[in-house]
Amino acid sequence: MLFRDPKDDELPAEIASPDAAGTDDIFTATIAAISSEKLATAIPKQSEASHIKMTETDIEAAYAAKIEAGDVSEENVSKLCWLLRQGKELRKNLAGLAELIHCDPGTLHKALSGNYKARLDGVIDRIDDYRLLSEQRLAFTKATFVETSIYQTMTEICDAARLYQALILVKNVSQIGKTTAAKKYRDTHNHGKTIYVRMPDSGGLGEFLYALAKEIGINAESRNCLALKQKIKKALNPQKLLIIDEIDECVVQTGKAGIRYGTLSFIRTIYDECECGIVLISTTIFDGEMERGRAQAILERTRRRKMATIELPATLPQADMDAIATGYGYPIADERIARLRGDIIAANGLRAYVNFLKAGAMLADKRKARLKWGHFVSAHDLLAKLSKHEEEK
Numbered sequence: 349m350l351f352r353d354p355k356d357d358e359l360p361a362e363i364a365s366p367d368a369a370g371t372d373d374i375f376t377a378t379i380a381a382i383s384s385e386k387l388a389t390a391i392p393k394q395s396e397a398s399h400i401k402m403t404e405t406d407i408e409a410a411y412a413a414k415i416e417a418g419d420v421s422e423e424n425v426s427k428l429c430w431l432l433r434q435g436k437e438l439r440k441n442l443a444g445l446a447e448l449i450h451c452d453p454g455t456l457h458k459a460l461s462g463n464y465k466a467r468l469d470g471v472i473d474r475i476d477d478y479r480l481l482s483e484q485r486l487a488f489t490k491a492t493f494v495e496t497s498i499y500q501t502m503t504e505i506c507d508a509a510r511l512y513q514a515l516i517l518v519k520n521v522s523q524i525g526k527t528t529a530a531k532k533y534r535d536t537h538n539h540g541k542t543i544y545v546r547m548p549d550s551g552g553l554g555e556f557l558y559a560l561a562k563e564i565g566i567n568a569e570s571r572n573c574l575a576l577k578q579k580i581k582k583a584l585n586p587q588k589l590l591i592i593d594e595i596d597e598c599v600v601q602t603g604k605a606g607i608r609y610g611t612l613s614f615i616r617t618i619y620d621e622c623e624c625g626i627v628l629i630s631t632t633i634f635d636g637e638m639e640r641g642r643a644q645a646i647l648e649r650t651r652r653r654k655m656a657t658i659e660l661p662a663t664l665p666q667a668d669m670d671a672i673a674t675g676y677g678y679p680i681a682d683e684r685i686a687r688l689r690g691d692i693i694a695a696n697g698l699r700a701y702v703n704f705l706k707a708g709a710m711l712a713d714k715r716k717a718r719l720k721w722g723h724f725v726s727a728h729d730l731l732a733k734l735s736k737h738e739e740e741k
Contacts, residue, residue: 400442402460404429410462424468427475428460434482449474493532494675496668498660502529505658506537509625510589517595517628520660523697525668526629530591537589544591551598551608577614584622596630632659664693669701676705677719685721688728704728 407428414420435445446453451474458464459471502518509516518526527546534544545563548555557576561568566579584590592615598608619626669689670680681689693701708723717723 400435400445402432404432407432407460420468424472427472431475432460449478494672496525496671497665498525498668499529499532501660502526503533506533506589506627509627513586513623513625515619515626517657518660519630519632519657520662523699524660524664525698526660527593530593530629534591541587542589547592547594547597549597550600551611553608553610553614556611581618581622584618584624586623588624590618590624591627593629595628596633599633664698672702673705676709678721681721
């Protein structure tokens with residue numbers, strides 16, 4: 349099944365062994381990150397209440413005298429400030445921030461507050477390592493957007509929902525780019541008119557209100573549900589379009605939680621009172637619950653408000669796969685590569701295919717070679733090798 353070009357596709361020794369050192373170390377590290385789904389950060393976001401309260405001004409003030417005396421360089425202080433910014437952007441507490449750079453929290457606190465008695469070299473080295481990896485991951489995850497047929501269909505759906513103030517359900521069984529298309533539509537049809545929100549896990553009303561308020565730009569610090577409902581309804585109007593992704597989180601059977609009637613009821617209220625268009629994105633689960641699930645009678649009110657249910661293709665068309673690959677600089681795929689990438693998308697979704705395209709392009713760049721499908725295959729083989737290694741542990 350795998351296409352091989354002896355000149356380009358052989359895995360070099362540095363990549364064939366994930367533990368070996370070499371010029372392609374970052375490629376290996378990045379693919380390892382894919383396999384563990386840690387492309388952005390290694391630690392889950394902390395609650396807002398645990399944020400670091402220290403500021404960059406505090407750090408600069410703590411080190412002002414040491415800089416003046418020549419004991420600490422301004423460059424190193426700026427690196428400490430950069431790390432603090434990262435912590436705030438990623439919503440980390442001190443322990444989470446320390447874990448990012450593999451440092452003891454107590455040591456990091458002393459370093460940030462200017463109370464570290466030893467030289468800062470060790471802490472700064474860890475910051476440098478983390479910053480390099482962050483920048484490389486950012487370059488790796490930077491998207492090349494291609495207007496696929498799925499995007500064109502989603503654009504038509506969103507345009508219709510806005511124009512006719514309709515509630516439209518979009519569904520399909522696999523990952524073929526619905527979310528990416530919806531976010532791109534928001535970015536290109538915004539000016540405050542398109543709001544995209546992902547339904548939080550398990551679809552709780554409070555978490556949904558908070559997520560939606562943040563996307564609209566409403567101050568949600570109080571977490572007062574009644575107040576948030578009023579603010580949200582005031583912000584939405586017939587000129588707006590609301591896209592709610594992962595709506596099936598509201599009907600996932602999670603023990604006592606069950607179906608989230610309060611969340612679904614508020615979505616109906618938005619539709620009735622604000623008269624804005626709404627696009628609901630889901631798998632087939634949500635539609636199935638409305639038509640024949642155990643809560644069919646209650647969900648009937650939502651079903652009646654639907655103008656249309658649109659089911660997208662179960663698999664990504666070959667033309668779309670070609671278009672995405674061309675966007676990254678790959679040549680037209682032969683039959684064997686077409687089968688391989690079809691298998692990848694069927695098993696793991698569009699995101700996995702795009703990640704392999706990115707990884708292959710990264711490998712070609714490291715080798716200063718013309719991009720070929722062999723680089724894509726090498727990326728795929730490496731992940732297979734890493735997966736097998738994990739299974740054997």
